[in-house]
Amino acid sequence: MKKPETALGSRDARAIAGKIFSRWETFLILIFLVVNIININLSPYYLNYNNLMDSMINFMDKGLMVYGIMMVLVLGEIDISIASIITLSACVAGWSCEKGVPFAACVCIALLVGALCGAFNGMLLVKFPELNSTIVTLGTQILFRGIAYMLLEDQSLKTYAKQLSKLAWGKILGLPVILFTFIVMTVIFGFIIHRTVSGRQLCASGTNRTASHFSGIHCDRIKMIVFTVNGLCAAFAGLFLAAKLASVRASIAQGYEMEVIAMAILGGAATTGGRGNVGGMILGVFTIGLIRYGAGLVNVASDTLKIIIGLLLIIVCAVPNLKQVISEAKEQFRGGRKLGI
């Protein structure tokens, strides 16, 4: 009599355990812990509070862009022009500062240029829905950086960036400004995406565009807003990057888009759309950032680091698919046996 009950009970427990383990965040936390344990063992300087805080400026500028790109990914689109948006906004601001525009206005110009660039991407994609976002943002990526080169040629400007330096080295409540900003952004975006109607509409239109269109969601408007906010995030991160580099030139931020996308994908966003949450993004940012920091402490060459991050990206994307791949292979094997092959 008792046997089936226990069997049922254990099956329940297994189902719950399976649910926990099949959740992406569980796996991500594991990776995060492994990275930290390896780092602690590699270098005695890793767990130093001051070191950790100082390292923030090195990767957090990419972290500031991760929510923008996450919203784009949730929509099922991609934006590879963000690095060029950083460059263009910083260059335009630096250029106008050199021309005598007051500093506060320059910062506004930087943010405005970023938003305009994002809106341009969004407009192209909304007006031409048959175009793929990869190709549109590939074009704007080359175009935006090209405009930055037209503006600055090969000079580097210092006045604007020097006035920003507090962003890089200042502190608020004992935390580096950039970390504080990241926390504030996390709270804002977490609230908007997970707790407001528009945020839920965003996720819905990423999961099934047609269905949400017929449910009365303005998908085009959402797309436009998401790309504009994404450009704004990039321009915002550009302020911190300019502060860190203490100069502005047309070649900054090259390759940033790939690392930001890697952070977002690692954090659980999917290129197919509809998936992604703020908690995952935090883990994604810190995992890749701390790998970089730890590797820097033990003198790993930046090229070896490239291999590590590339491998991590592939492994992380492969894991959710593995179950399906294995089960299909099994089915094929069984089917083959049935046919007597």
Add this chain to the structure above:
Amino acid sequence: MKPNNARLSHLRSLFSNHSQEIVLIFLIVVVSMLVQMRTGGSFLSASNLNELMREASMLIIVSIGMTIVIISGGIDLSVGSVMGLAGMISVLVLRDHPEIPVVLIFAIGIGVGMICGVISGFVVAKLRIAPLIGTLGTCDIFRGVIYIFSKGEWVSQTDMTDQFLAISTGKFLGINYMVLFAIAVAIFGVIFMGHTRFGRQLYAIGSNAESARISGIKVETDKWIAYIISGMIAGLAGVLWVCKYACAQGTTATGFELNVIASVVLGGVSITGGAGSMYGVLLGSLLFGILNNILPLIQVSSFWQRAIRGAVILISVVINSLVLRRASRKALMRREEHEKA
């Protein structure tokens, strides 16, 4: 009356089916004529055409490999790194064993490209990672591997043999060897995609992978092979690159994949797969090569070239989609008229 009408409709269908190619030929002719007039004849001189074709040949070669992958519904962002890796390894072998025949050096380069293609294809086809993300990962990995082999060193002209360097300057029947390579790969591409069963299967996979699977096409294997071919072609182009510039370094061909994708899109290939012709790609990459060549000729500042390139990509993509829209609207109208009658 009737035969005339039939001929007209035949002409019309020719135009609507090959709009991209016709627009490209028109653009190439117009641009060449304008530049010829502006430069007073130095554009269409034999020496400049030779230089133009040498430069464009690598773009054409890699574009053909990329087209095969894109038509099958994928994208290969790793070709730039594959070129760098294949070029570096083949030249390192040449440096250590100068007595090896040049053919073998090329075979090594193509072999390295093949291994890279096998890895990229495995990641995309077998592990089911979104092509954009998977090849982004392999792009980083291959780039890192270059540094492992080269240990951060350059291989310069003094380490290469004269026979090897002669490949980029020597001529056969008055045509540069590099151009001959491009022609050979182009013929392969046209026959492979247009006239073999395998090529047509790739079109089927690109337009609808699920129905291709149901019709008995081995989707995964075919996709994998598409990446392997793209890798081999990129490997060949990598050796040619090193041969032309007589220098191999860690950053060889960084970002070249964006030029390649741009010229493939310029050639009218749908970035989502399943549509596009090899002739269009040949013309597209030729136009892109011409653009690269003429901008310095008509004294456009090198800082402007990037922006112009980006604008050309965006405009061509937008025009292409407008033409397609018009064509489909006309087809609809014709069908309605037909139904009425």
